[in-house]
Amino acid sequence: MNGFGEKSGDGAVPGDVDAVALAPSGFSEPGMDHSAIKDKPLISQRVISDIMMCADGVIIFVSALVAKWAYIVVVLESAPQIEPYAVIGMVGAVFAVGTMRYRGLYDFNVLSEIRGQAKRILIGLAVAALMLVAIGYLLKISGQYSRGWFTVWFAISAVLVFILHFINARILRWLGALGAFARNIVIYGSGDIAQSLIRRVSMSPLNVRVVGIFDDLPRGQRGQVPVAGGLSDLIVFGQSRRIDEILIAMPMTNELRVANLVEQLSLLPADIRICPTATAFRIPPKKLLDYGGLAVLELERRPMEGWGPIIKNAEDRFLAFLLIVTFAPLLLLIALAIKLDSRGPVIFKQRRHGFNHEVFNLYKFRTMFVTEDGPKVKQAQRNDPRITRIGRFLRKTSLDELPQLFNVLKGDMSLVGPRPHALAHNEYYSTVLGRYANRHKVKPGMTGWAQVNGYRGETDTPEKMRGRVEHDLWYIENWSVWLDIKILIKTPFYGFVGSNAF
Known part of the structure; x- marks a missing residue:
């Protein structure tokens, strides 16, 4: 490898880029076991912002009820119905949060700094109060509510919301110092563009961390910045470490080379962006970004950002648990039938590639007299003599797949996603089909868009x-909760049975 060295202790890029020798810590030669090398997941800034917005709404709503109890019940010794106050509290919370969002309070950079938040909070609450007064006047219902309660409500809301944001800002700054929000980026290229890019990133307030520089240089040639290996080393590194973004830093004089790079790098679950020196670009970019004054084109995006992974994980775990409980009697009956039908284990385990090519053990009910899991795996064929009597029925109805619910519960699989294949088949099709390996950018599924389409x-x-x-690949690029629901609904009719199942 070229220019191997050590990176700085915190993973940041020093200002003197000419002396940088970035070699990702924990990086080893291709072919070694990387299972022990794991990075903590990147904390989504969008998720933090949304949580704070919801928390503010809850605080303002609860403050209305607390003010009702503290002022009307305790001070005035009256006991009116709580429902009218709850309704006004909910409407006021929506108005206040909407105004604070419009004022930019929930931008992550604003949330990270104490300065400037108090003004936005007070303006949001003031606008909400004025809107409620106006509504009460127009509907002639303002006399039904105590002005003292109204004042106490917004005073409590202002204090509690500001305390929450003060604590949150301190926590975010602490997490930021630990690198919890820093995007791990890898640069491919070692020329003038890479050198300028590293220098600008190191001098800018961008919350990114360069964790490696790679390039395929001709023998005997050295780049302007040290590199830790070539393209194959980058892919191996990306399968063992968390990479959030790959930046291609090279001239656009050879578009074919760039296109080939994007195609090979797209198997990694990371954003792929390019920092070109020419404007002519045949591949349509998804977004134009500004990296300290340098134009960066985004060519590929990681699937399911922000709330996507959280929602899909919750959907998988909840539904898998519910289905396991529902189908428990059926699972026991199938296990008994397999045991009585032929000798061998009830559950068949086979190694498959999962998210980012990680290998896991997939569970299925045994449907054959043999259990193949080696370098050569023969696919089941029509009238295959290896299939047992009960196995033929289980395969025809896909009931043999039910134990994969435990894979979903463990987190190895998803209910909906690309179907995983045996390792031998995976390696073969990766060589003969372009973009086949891109299927591993998400977790494999028990059912998928391909299965419900025949x-x-x-x-x-x-x-x-x-x-x-x-x-x-279409499913990965167009994922949504509603698409998952659509596939799950169609699966019993199109995915469980069919003429191709045997």
């Missing part, structure tokens, strides 16, 4: 697999 059963030729891969 791509199910034997895939003994690249042509049969190509249609499945195209549907899997």
Whole structure:
């Protein structure tokens, strides 16, 4: 490898880029076991902002009820119904939060600094109070509510919301110092663009951390910045460490090379962006970004950002647990039938590639007399003599897949996603089908968009697999909760049975 060295202790890039020799800590030669090398997941700034917005709304609403008890019940010794105050409290919370959001209070950079938040909070509460007064006057209901309660409500809200934001800002600054919000970026390239990019990133307030520099240099040639390896080393590194962004830093004189780089790097679950020196670019970018004055084009985006992974994980765990409880009697009956039908284990385990090519053990009910999990795995065929009597029924109805609910509960799989294949099949199709490996940018699923569209059963030729891969990639690029629900609803009718299942 070229220019191997040590990175700075906190992972940041020193200002003297000419002396930088970035070699990611924990990086080893290709082929070694990287299972022990894990990075903490990146904390989403969007999630933090949304949580704070919801927390403010809850505080303002609860403050209305607390003010009602403290002023009307305790001070005035009256006991009116709580419902009218709850309704006004909810409406006031919506108005206040909406105004504070409009004023930019929930921008992550604003949340991280104490200065400037108090003004936005007070303006939001004041606007909400004025709107409620106006509504009460127009509807002629203002006389039904105590002005003392109204004042106490907004005073409590202002104090509690400001305390929450003060504590939150201190926590965010502490987490920021630990690098919890820093995006790990890898630069591919070692010329003038890479050198300028590293210098500008190190001098700018961007919350990013360069964790490696890679390039494929001709023998005997040295780049302007030290590199830790070539493209293959970058891919190995990305499969063992968390990479949030890959920046291609090279001239756009060879678009074919850039296109090939994007195609090979797109198997990693990371944003792919390019910092070109020319404006002509044939590949349509998804977004234009500003990196300290340098134009950066985003070519590929990681799937399911922000709330996406959290929602999908909650959806998977909840539904998997519910389905396991519901199907428990059926699971026991199938296990008993398998045990009585033929000798061997009830559960068949086979190694499969999961998210970011991590290998996991997939669970299935055993449907054959043999349990293949080696370098060569023969796919089941129609009238396959290896299939047991009960196994034929289980495969026809896909009931043999039910134990994968435990894979979902463990976090190895998702209810909806690209179907995982045996390691031998994965390695073969990765070499004959372009973008096949991109399926591993999300967790594999028990069912998927390909399965409910008829791509199910034997895939003994690249042509049969190509249609499945195209549907899997479309699902990854267009994922939504509603698409998952649609696939789950269609699965019992199109994904469990069919002429291709045997």
